[in-house]
Amino acid sequence: MVSPAIALAFIPFLMTLIIRYRHYFLLFWRAVILRKIQDYTTGLSREERAFQYVMTHSIPGDLENILSTFDTWCYRSEYLSNVGPEKGKILERLISETVPLTVLELGTYCGYSALRMARNLSLSARLYTVEMDKGNAAVAEKIIRLAGFDEDMVEQIIGPTDEIIPQLRERFGVDKFDFVFMNHWKRCYLRDLQLLEDYDLLQEGSIVVADNVIFTGAPHFMQYAKSCGKYSWKIHRTHLEYFRHIRDGMAELTYIGLKGGT
Structure with missing residues (x-):
């Protein structure tokens, strides 16, 4: 069993790791964990959720608006591997x-x-x-x-x-x-x-x-x-x-x- 003293000694290392790779942890959260939660709660795929958002918030036929609506959803809601x-x-x-x-x-x-x-x-x-x-x-x-x-x-x-x-x-x-x-x-x-x-x-x-x-x-x-x-x-x-x-x-x-x- 790891002693409390040894466990405490690892805390600075773990904190450094989390801070250094925080963007990758955030990516994992948004792309994997959040996706699974939303898949379960909504019964829709992530891509279907994005489509619903675009349909609700964009202007049909306005290409620039459709793209920017996609981008807004990806920045603020869930991650999509668009270009x-x-x-x-x-x-x-x-x-x-x-x-x-x-x-x-x-x-x-x-x-x-x-x-x-x-x-x-x-x-x-x-x-x-x-x-x-x-x-x-x-x-x-x-x-x-x-x-x-x-x-x-x-x-x-x-x-x-x-x-x-x-x-x-x-x-x-x-x-x-x-x-x-x-x-x-x-x-x-x-x-x-x-x-x-x-x-x-x-x-x-x-x-x-x-x-x-x-x-x-x-x-x-x-x-x-x-x-x-x-x-x-x-x-x-x-x-x-x-x-x-x-x-x-x-x-x-x-x-x-x-x-x-x-």
Whole structure:
């Protein structure tokens, strides 16, 4: 049994630990503990609760208002792993600079990042967004249509990314993607990037943007991107969505194809 004197000696250490990592403890509270409590008491998923808030407090068709309402809920109520406003602006800038005609999003979640990308696309462009979770996909579909985007601009595809990617050319008539945004399971980043390569869905100059490469990180994906010789790359250092004290980053890869291997 630990003596009181020994237990007291650990108090300063524990206090230092809590203070130093308080933002991570807060993230754990909001993302895990609070979510479970609210799931139990409301009978709704966190994503459904966010949708109810957006429906109640936003203006249909007003994209900026819908995004800011999402952000308000995430700052003040519960945590959602949207791309968030800081990284969202980077994503929008990259879309505006590259002017893609075909865009693929892996991980629709609640539709937040799809809205940010879609509003910067030309009228002739098309965004295909893939979501595995049917509940999240239902929320995203409502949010995307609430913002005023139809299926000619934003088409949602429901299913696992490793099943959908091989079907994109035959089923959806896509030849190549100019821009790809990855914001799904980090462990799937590398697998899905290689699937895009294997099915010849990238062309020289295609941009691949991957979120959360610092927190929680995607080390195998980044190691491959840096060493395979098929990409030039850079990291946009930012912060975790809705937590300005937790460092994060987005990877921007530019596909150069086999030229990089020679």
